[in-house]
Amino acid sequence: MSNTKDKVVIITGASSGIGEATAKELASKGAKLVLAARREGRLQQLQKEIEKNDGKAIYKVTDVTSHEQMEELAEYALKEFGKIDVLVNNAGVMPHSFLFKKKIEDWDKMIDVNIKGVLYGIAAVLPTMREQKSGHIINLSSVAGHVVGAGSTVYAGTKFAVRAISEGLRKEEAGNNIRSTIISPGAVTSELIESITDMDLKPGIEEIYKGAIDAESIARAIAFAIEQPSDVAINEMLIRPTHQER
Ligand code: NDP
Numbered sequence: 001m002s003n004t005k006d007k008v009v010i011i012t013g014a015s016s017g018i019g020e021a022t023a024k025e026l027a028s029k030g031a032k033l034v035l036a037a038r039r040e041g042r043l044q045q046l047q048k049e050i051e052k053n054d055g056k057a058i059y060k061v062t063d064v065t066s067h068e069q070m071e072e073l074a075e076y077a078l079k080e081f082g083k084i085d086v087l088v089n090n091a092g093v094m095p096h097s098f099l100f101k102k103k104i105e106d107w108d109k110m111i112d113v114n115i116k117g118v119l120y121g122i123a124a125v126l127p128t129m130r131e132q133k134s135g136h137i138i139n140l141s142s143v144a145g146h147v148v149g150a151g152s153t154v155y156a157g158t159k160f161a162v163r164a165i166s167e168g169l170r171k172e173e174a175g176n177n178i179r180s181t182i183i184s185p186g187a188v189t190s191e192l193i194e195s196i197t198d199m200d201l202k203p204g205i206e207e208i209y210k211g212a213i214d215a216e217s218i219a220r221a222i223a224f225a226i227e228q229p230s231d232v233a234i235n236e237m238l239i240r241p242t243h244q245e246r
Contacts (some may be wrong), residue, residue, distance in 0.1 A: 008081040010073065010096050012064050013041035013091030013119060017190025018140065021215035022088060025223045034077040035059035037091065064091045064117030074124035084128050086136040086226055089121040089162075096205060097198035098149045100139030106197065107154045114158035118165060122218030129178050134230060138222060139166045143186045143238065147246055151201045158182075165237075167178040170235060179233040181225045186240030187212040213241045 001050055013019035015037035022031050027050040035043050035057055043059035050057040052167045058080055062073045077084050095106035118139055129135025144152050145159030163182050170180040189212040196202045218239060225234040 002029055003229060004223065007085040007226065008034065008077060008083050009086040009226070010034040010077050010084060010121075010125070011034060011088040011090055011118065012036045012062065013075075014059070015039045015044060017056070017096050017192060018185070018188060018218045019088070019240070020046055020091040021219035022055065022090065022222050022238045023050065024055075025216065025219035026226065027053065027057060029227070031056075031086075032081050032127045033057040033089060034081070035075070036062040036064075036073050040065060045195050052159065058146055065112040066121060067116075067120045070117075070120040070124040074119075074128065078128060083132060084125050084135065084243075086138065087121055087125045087141045089118045091117050091136065092140055092192070093195050094152075094155050094192050095195040095197055096155055096201050098151055098201070099153055101179065101198060106195075110154050112160045115161045115165075118162055122165070123170060126178075129160065130173070130176050134177045135173075136181065136226060137166075137169060138181040138225060141166070141184045143184055143246070144239060145182070145184050145243075146238065149246065151198070163199075169228075177230065179225075179230075181222075181227075183222060183233050183234040184236065184238045185218050186238075186244045188218055192193060208244075210243065211241050212245055214241075 009031045011019050014023050014035035047057045047059050060073050060076045062069045073187045097103045141162040142159040144156040145163045148156040166180050166182045179214050187209050221237050
């Protein structure tokens with residue numbers, strides 16, 4: 001019997017890329033999905049596609065930078081499905097730039113989405129998971145959560161933070177049977193690099209992304225972590241394209 005079947009899984013950033021691929025992968029394994037992002041049309045389309053393939057999915061338009069909206073998302077999952085087994089804190093933005101360009105708005109956005117969004121997600125599901133005495137929180141970090149490159153300074157700062165938060169979460173909640181997993185992808189084909197506005201950097205990054213792996217590669221890794229028996233926690237996975245050196 002699959003460990004994924006009938007698990008209630010909330011995915012933030014489900015409207016494209018890794019989030020969307022993960023939703024499809026988990027739906028095919030019988031999970032009940034709660035899809036979240038800001039673009040409603042995309043969520044509707046994904047829900048329809050999952051249902052067409054006999055999967056189960058509902059959605060709620062959610063901005064992860066709003067603590068209130070994240071609480072409402074968790075309440076919606078509970079109301080519709082009666083429990084929350086897994087949260088995939090996947091929403092993220094990556095507007096790389098050099099520090100001297102002073103793209104303060106981009107820095108704020110990365111801190112709000114990549115760090116605060118993850119914290120608000122944890123805050124929204126933790127009381128339920130503690131009460132259930134079970135749960136699994138999966139946070140998307142990055143190779144940039146391990147290695148800092150020129151131009152990726154602030155993004156890397158947010159992804160190092162995601163790893164620190166995940167490790168603290170693991171230590172705090174291990175006794176409550178709550179698993180935590182850090183997923184650190186290398187270059188993956190998605191809409192992520194579209195948010196880069198620094199034109200001195202963008203062409204170089206586009207070149208690197210020509211060798212990117214597909215989002216399904218990361219979806220399979222997330223599904224693997226979820227599928228493990230409850231006494232096994234896959235705490236961290238680094239997944240790069242084979243030829244990616246850094
Ligand atoms: P995409 O740009 O394709 O997806 C990002 C998702 O985040 C979208 O669904 C977007 O939905 C959502 N999002 C952005 N801002 C918000 C917000 N304020 N509230 C709610 N949702 C938001 O990129 P990826 O799929 O590649 O990224 C997924 C995660 O993987 C990110 O955390 C990223 O940092 C990480 N990652 C990706 C890598 C890659 O090479 N692609 C490498 C390493 C890590 P919407 O706009 O509809 O709200």
